Amino acid sequence: MLTLVIDTATPCVTAGLYDTADGKTVASRTVVNPRAHGESLSPFVAECLSEAGAAPRDLKAIVAGVGPGPYTGLRVGLVTAMAMGHALGIPTYGVCTLDGIAYGTRGRLLIATDARRKELYYGVYADGVRVSGPSVGRAADIEPDFEAAAGAGATLYPLPVPVLDDPLYPPVEGHAALALPRISSAAPTEILTPLYLRRPDAVPASERKTVSQ
Amino acid sequence: MPLVLGIETSCDETGAGLVRDGVLLGDALASSVDQHVRFGGVVPEVAARAHLEAMVPMVERAVQAAGVKLSDVDAVAVTAGPGLATAVQIGLAAGKAYATALGVPLYGVHHLAGHAAVDVLEHGPLPERCVALIVSGGHTSILLLGDLARDPIVHLGDTVDDAAGEAFDKVARLLGLPYPGGPVIDRIAKEGDPQAIHFPRPMSGPNDPPFAFSFSGLKTAVARWVERHEGTLPVADVAASFQEAVADNLCTKAIRACKEHHVDTLLMVGGVAANSRIRAMMEERCTEAGITLRVPSPRLCTDNGAMIAAVGDLLVRAGAPPSAPTIGAEPSVVLRGALISGPWT
Numbered sequence: 227m228l229t230l231v232i233d234t235a236t237p238c239v240t241a242g243l244y245d246t247a248d249g250k251t252v253a254s255r256t257v258v259n260p261r262a263h264g265e266s267l268s269p270f271v272a273e274c275l276s277e278a279g280a281a282p283r284d285l286k287a288i289v290a291g292v293g294p295g296p297y298t299g300l301r302v303g304l305v306t307a308m309a310m311g312h313a314l315g316i317p318t319y320g321v322c323t324l325d326g327i328a329y330g331t332r333g334r335l336l337i338a339t340d341a342r343r344k345e346l347y348y349g350v351y352a353d354g355v356r357v358s359g360p361s362v363g364r365a366a367d368i369e370p371d372f373e374a375a376a377g378a379g380a381t382l383y384p385l386p387v388p389v390l391d392d393p394l395y396p397p398v399e400g401h402a403a404l405a406l407p408r409i410s411s412a413a414p415t416e417i418l419t420p421l422y423l424r425r426p427d428a429v430p431a432s433e434r435k436t437v438s439q
Numbered sequence: 440m441p442l443v444l445g446i447e448t449s450c451d452e453t454g455a456g457l458v459r460d461g462v463l464l465g466d467a468l469a470s471s472v473d474q475h476v477r478f479g480g481v482v483p484e485v486a487a488r489a490h491l492e493a494m495v496p497m498v499e500r501a502v503q504a505a506g507v508k509l510s511d512v513d514a515v516a517v518t519a520g521p522g523l524a525t526a527v528q529i530g531l532a533a534g535k536a537y538a539t540a541l542g543v544p545l546y547g548v549h550h551l552a553g554h555a556a557v558d559v560l561e562h563g564p565l566p567e568r569c570v571a572l573i574v575s576g577g578h579t580s581i582l583l584l585g586d587l588a589r590d591p592i593v594h595l596g597d598t599v600d601d602a603a604g605e606a607f608d609k610v611a612r613l614l615g616l617p618y619p620g621g622p623v624i625d626r627i628a629k630e631g632d633p634q635a636i637h638f639p640r641p642m643s644g645p646n647d648p649p650f651a652f653s654f655s656g657l658k659t660a661v662a663r664w665v666e667r668h669e670g671t672l673p674v675a676d677v678a679a680s681f682q683e684a685v686a687d688n689l690c691t692k693a694i695r696a697c698k699e700h701h702v703d704t705l706l707m708v709g710g711v712a713a714n715s716r717i718r719a720m721m722e723e724r725c726t727e728a729g730i731t732l733r734v735p736s737p738r739l740c741t742d743n744g745a746m747i748a749a750v751g752d753l754l755v756r757a758g759a760p761p762s763a764p765t766i767g768a769e770p771s772v773v774l775r776g777a778l779i780s781g782p783w784t
Contacts, residue, residue, distance in 0.1 A: 264528045268535035269764040282540045297484065298525045301491045305529050306536040308495045313509055313540035417492075426488065431479030431612070437662040 228252070228280055229409055230271060230288045230310070233396040234263045234303030235295025235323035236339050236378060241270035242398030243278050244289075246409055251398045253277040258395070263299035267306050287316055289405040291323035291396050293421040294347035294360050295339065304418040317415035319405040324349040324360050327377050327393050329400030336372040336387070338365075338379035346379045347423065362423040441513035441755050444498070444537060445748025448530030449522025449550045450577060451475060451486045453493035454744030455501040457512075458752040463560040465505030466745040469493035476618050480608065483523040490529040498537070501744060512541055516751020519547030519762070519779040520769035522577070527768040535764065544761035548750050550742075551578060552777035554708040556587055556753055557739045557746035566704045569733075570595070572693040574717075575709030575741075576604030576619070579689075581650045581696050582774070584706070587750070588757035591782040592774050595696050596650025599642075603685055603711045606654035610661050610681050614674050624678045625714050631675030633683035633716075636664060640688045649699075650692050657684060686717045690724045697730050704731045713737035750777050759783055 227246040234240070239262055242254035255270035275282060290307035293300045304320075311318040328337045328351040338348040341362050349359025350372050365383035376390040393400075407413075440460040447454035456466035471489035475481045502509055517534025520527055531547065538545035555571045571582045579602045583593035601609070604621055611620025616627065638660050641653040661681050665672060697705050707721055712734055725732040739745060760783055769779055776782035 264532055265765050265767045267532065268539045271536075272539050272764060282542060297487065298528055301487060301525075301529055302532040305491055305494050305533045309498070309533040309536035310540040312495045312498065313537050420491070422488075426482055426484035428478050428482040428485060430477045436666055437659050 227286045227409065228278070228284050229402055230285050231398045231401045232267065232288065232303045232307050233291030233323055233326065233401060234267060234299045235291045235293040236395050238395035239263050239266045239270065240396060240398065241267060241274055243274045243280070244398055244402035246402070246406060254398050256395070260299065263302040267302055282314055285314055285316055287409045288318045289321055289401050290318060290418055291326055291401055292320040292418055293323050294341065294362060294423045295323060296342055297420070297422060300420050304420055308418055311415060317413065318418055319408045319413070320416050320418045321401045321404045322360060322421065323396050324377070325356055325404055326396040326400035328354050328356065329397070329403055330354055331376065331393065333374065334372045336368065336375040336380065336385070337377045338375060339377050340379045340382060346382070348379065360421055360423065442507060442511050443748050443751040443755055444512045444515045445744045445746070445751050446498070446515065446517040446530045446534045447553065447742055447744045447747045448490045448494070448526050449518045450526060450742055451481045452742040453490045453497050454742060454747070455497040456743065456745030456748040457501055457505040457507060458560065458745065458748035460756070461559050461564065461752060463745050464507060465501050465503070466743060467497040467500035467504060468743050469497055472619060479612055479618050481523070483525050486523060487525040487529060490526055494529060494533045497744065510541065512537070512543060514544050514546060514751060514755045516546040516548050516747050516754065518550045518553065518747055519766055520550065520772040522550055522770060524768060524770040527770060531768050545764065546751050546754050546759065547762040547766045547779040548747060548754070548777055549772065549774050549779050551580065551774045552587060552592070553746035553750045555582070555584060555706060556750035556777070558706055558708060558733050558735045559753070560745060560749050561735050561739065562733050565706070568702050569704040569706050570693065570696045570700060570702050571706040571708065572689060573709045574603045574689060574707070574711040576608065577602050578709060579603045579652045579654070581693060583700055588753040588759060588777055589782070589784045591776055594774065596648055596652065596692070598652040598654060600653050600655035601658065603652070603654055603689065606658045606685065607711070609658045613662050613665055614672070614677060621711060621714060624682055625716065627675050628679035628682045628716060631673070631677070631679030633679040635673065635676035636680040638680055638684040640684055640691070643688065643691065650696055652688065652692070654685070657681070682714070682716050686720045689717060690720050693721070694724050694728050694730065698728065703729070704733060707732065707734045708740055710741040712740045754778065
């Protein structure tokens with residue numbers, strides 16, 4: 227059972243093929259570039275399929291990280307997953323990106339990614355299981371009820387705990403493992419809804435200014 | 440004949456359409472315009488969120504309307520620019536995903552070429568040469584077209600500031616009318632006197648570029664008039680007089696372009712081409728000048744997926760090379776050819 231895994235919620239554009247029968251990643255492509263999600267993702271999927279000697283028709287499910295993450299890149303991943311699922315008639319399943327990064331970790335960890343605007347997307351995990359979040363906010367405002375921090379966002383601002391080198395970005399295995407019960411039971415397809423965690427910061431139109439002197 | 444799926448998300452409309460051999464088989468359109476009203480204009484982030492929700496449902500609805508299967512699709516055409524960057528990204532990513540999953544070629548096309556191509560669906564193939572006036576909320580351009588799929592597109596002139604549709608939105612706002620301004624001004628102007636106030640026809644002096652437009656100054660002229668006016672504002676007269684100035688400006692320059700370039704067909708497309716006064720004046724002046732006017736029905740004048748499928752259909756049938764899978768969104772790309780990468784022959 228070949229599953230396509232996609233994550234575009236961090237600067238690391240990720241595509242991978244996971245074989246649920248063997249419990250192994252058979253091909254993956256990543257690039258760390260916050261402005262390359264739209265350019266890279268579909269070619270990455272094609273390259274993974276080619277490396278695995280598989281055709282799109284061989285895919286049985288698609289798993290996508292639904293964020294939280296910067297919006298434009300995140301949407302590229304989700305629309306790619308849903309369009310491919312639609313074209314191939316296969317289900318799509320969403321996984322919280324932070325959960326995927328935390329998968330398999332030990333201890334009480336803060337998992338953080340870059341939310342831009344001097345803020346982080348974060349969640350607190352106990353042995354890989356989320357106990358709070360996902361949230362968005364400044365590093366200085368996060369209640370320090372964890373013993374260490376991980377994720378690429380954890381290195382951006384000072385935190386009162388040690389910062390681990392690993393995990394940094396969402397691994398293909400993490401997302402696949404979290405969706406495995408749904409893949410195995412052929413659960414109904416899901417509409418992939420991004421975890422924006424912020425409203426669009428537009429303000430309603432105000433009184434117009436005069437042009438006459 | 441190949442079946443082409445077209446996808447459009449450059450502004451606030453999520454469109455999908457299916458075209459085969461110049462025939463529109465089915466299309467579907469979702470708009471987030473209602474969500475932008477309280478902001479007085481399109482908010483890119485609001486539009487993008489709506490595109491993500493509507494994209495796949497629109498493709499499915501278009502496929503059903505066309506009575507085909509997605510697996511029948513032979514090529515995918517998608518707007519790669521110009522437009523709101525975050526909005527274009529969604530359609531482009533979807534187009535790439537459909538092309539990759541279906542194993543068919545992808546054509547990244549220029550949004551404005553789609554506006555010109557859509558008329559083929561209603562009025563048959565374009566003549567060997569024609570002038571196109573593209574007039575919408577985001578664009579105001581006069582183009583010289585040859586073979587739309589193959590030839591370079593010549594820009595005769597563009598707006599130097601606001602697009603005509605933008606001017607309608609801004610004037611509507613200063614008259615206390617709701618967004619979007621185009622339809623409401625069109626309606627209210629019917630009750631007003633178009634000769635009541637003489638607003639300027641910008642860029643029409645002897646030393647001005649003959650095919651360039653400027654609508655920012657016209658909007659300011661209306662604002663000044665409104666601010667200086669005492670007593671009850673004659674909203675219908677202001678709307679009608681403003682609309683008359685825009686219509687006169689567009690018609691004069693478009694007809695002059697046809698005459699100077701010895702072209703006997705004028706194509707008028709884009710959302711503002713749906714304006715009833717502009718259509719009527721253009722018909723009248725074209726008849727006087729012996730020019731054949733082609734205007735798509737209002738439904739196809741505004742942004743939609745059918746127009747992108749239409750330009751994709753022309754490209755596929757002309758044997759154009761598909762776009763590279765690494766193609767990126769180009770939010771401010773200039774129109775040089777139907778393919779976003781420019782002319783290919």
